[in-house]
Amino acid sequence: MSIWERKALNFINQTSRWDKDKHISSFLAFSISLVKNLTGADIALQLEFEDEDTAKVKCASPVHLNDIVLNPEPIKKLLYAHGFKTIYWRELPVPKENVFKEVLQALSSAIIIPVNTTPNNSLLVLGWSEPPSFEPDFVECIETIRLRLKEILLQSQQQLYFQRVAIRFAAILHTIPHALVFINNDGFSGWVNQEGATLLGLSGPGEQLPAVLSDAMMQLRNKALNTEEIYKKAVHLFSSPENALTNWTWQLENSTLSVSCLPVTTQQISGRLWIFETLDQ
Structure with a gap:
C-alpha cells in the first residue's frame, strides 16, 4: 500500500x-x-x-x-x-x-x-x-x-x-391543547407532549420509554370510574394493530376525558397515537 x-x-x-x-x-x-x-x-x-x-x-x-x-x-x-x-x-x-x-x-x-x-x-x-x-x-x-x-x-x-x-414539529405539538402520547411498536421509543406529560404525571415532555408511558397511562386508567367499560373497549382495540378508537370516554373523579387511539404506520415507524381531550374543566 x-x-x-x-x-x-x-x-x-x-x-x-x-x-x-x-x-x-x-x-x-x-x-x-x-x-x-x-x-x-x-x-x-x-x-x-x-x-x-x-x-x-x-x-x-x-x-x-x-x-x-x-x-x-x-x-x-x-x-x-x-x-x-x-x-x-x-x-x-x-x-x-x-x-x-x-x-x-x-x-x-x-x-x-x-x-x-x-x-x-x-x-x-x-x-x-x-x-x-x-x-x-x-x-x-x-x-x-x-x-x-x-x-x-x-x-x-x-x-x-x-x-x-424535528424542532419545528415538536414546538407545534407541544402547543396543542390536547395531551398527545405516541408509543412505537419497536418497544424502545415513545414521545409525549407537554399536556400529556402533565396529565400522566411525568417529569417532562419529549422522548420517553414505551414502558414508562404505558405504565403512566395504566395508572391513569385505573383511576377512572368506568374502568370496566374502558377495559371492554381496550380488548377490541388491541385485538388488531389496525383498530382505532375515537370519542372513548374515561370518567375521572374531577374530569372527563375523551380519548382517541389511532394507528400510525409509515415506512419508518409503526405505533399508536393517543389523544386525550378534557371535556369539562
Whole structure:
C-alpha cells in the first residue's frame, strides 16, 4: 500500500469515527483540517456559493481567510469548463486568470475540488507554496477524499434539515391543547407532549420509554370510574394493530376525558397515537 493510499484510508477512518462520536455541526470543519494535514497543504478552505452574487470562504485554515467574499460567476464558469471535476493547478494561473487570487496568494500550486455536482453548493480549495507530486497515487487519494467530502456535506445537510424539522414539529405539538402520547411498536421509543406529560404525571415532555408511558397511562386508567367499560373497549382495540378508537370516554373523579387511539404506520415507524381531550374543566 502506497503512502497516499494510507492517507486516503486514514481520512475515511477518522471521518467515520467522528461521524459516530462528535456533533455534525463541526464535522466539515474537522474534515477540511484533516485534508490539509494529510496533504501537507499550506491552506485549505471551503467556498460556499450563498447566492448568485456571493461565494464566501468558510472553515479556512489559516482562519484569517474566513468570510472573504469572492465573485461566484467566474468560478462557476471555471467549474463548468472542467465538467465539475477536480482541477489540478500544478502552477497557478497568472493573476488575471486566477479566480481565486484573493485566497491563493504567495502559493505555487492548488487543487480545486467540487464536492457537489451543482454549481450552487460548495467546493474545497487546497494550496501549496511548494507543489506536491501530482503522481497517480496522489490524484487517486484526492479523488477518494472528494467522494468522502461529498458524503459528509450531504449527511450534514440532511441531518441539519431533519433537526430543523424535528424542532419545528415538536414546538407545534407541544402547543396543542390536547395531551398527545405516541408509543412505537419497536418497544424502545415513545414521545409525549407537554399536556400529556402533565396529565400522566411525568417529569417532562419529549422522548420517553414505551414502558414508562404505558405504565403512566395504566395508572391513569385505573383511576377512572368506568374502568370496566374502558377495559371492554381496550380488548377490541388491541385485538388488531389496525383498530382505532375515537370519542372513548374515561370518567375521572374531577374530569372527563375523551380519548382517541389511532394507528400510525409509515415506512419508518409503526405505533399508536393517543389523544386525550378534557371535556369539562
